[in-house]
Amino acid sequence: RALPRSEFKIQYVNPHVMSTRCHMLAMYVVLENHLTSLCDTPKAYEGQPGFEVLRTVPGTWDEIRVPLARMNEHVTVARRSGSDWWVGSLNNGTERDLKLELDFLSEGDYQATIYTDAEDVERNPNNLDRQVRKVTRKDIIELNLAKDGGALLHIRRL
Incomplete structure (x- = not known):
């Protein structure tokens, strides 16, 4: 239900959001919310990219850490729960590339599941790419953020 700015119209039946799927997923990490909730019927989420x-x-x-931020442009928030780290990045209306240093991690090996905006996100903002890779605190992750896009990382100790 994400739409590019050019197609967004305010409506109350089948509402849409002016951002990308990755932007919406990253909001669960960037914004403080002790009562995580979904605002639709379960069927609306089944089979959707990133639902897991x-x-x-x-x-x-x-x-909580803020490794990257620039007022009115972008923000990246890293949050730890137990031994897992979750990192969310939100972007404004300008496409940009960010380099995320993982120096907030402790020593050791980790598995990072990385959700980023897909290449065709301008045409279909609901599409995302998912990759899994091994990382350490010495790694730098390159995040390519689309206009009104975002990224989400789930980093688990191996």
Whole structure:
């Protein structure tokens, strides 16, 4: 139900959001919310890209960091729950590339599940890419954020 700015119209039947799917997923991490909720029927989410995130994202956090931010442009928030880190990035209406240093992680090996805007996100803002890779605190993740886009990372210790 995400739409590009050019197609967005305010409506009350089948409402839409002016952003991308990754932007909406990242909001679960960036914005403080102790009562995570979904605002639609379960059928509206079934089979949707990124739905598995909504089943696992915590509602409470043990530690919070802001590794990247620029007022009115973008923000990246890293939150730890137990030994897992969740990182959300929100972008404004200008496409940009960010380099996220993982130096907030402890020593050791981790598995990062990375959700980013798909290449065709301008045509279909609901599309996203998902990749899984091994990372350490010395790694730098390149995030390509679409206009009104976002990214989400779930980082687990191996």
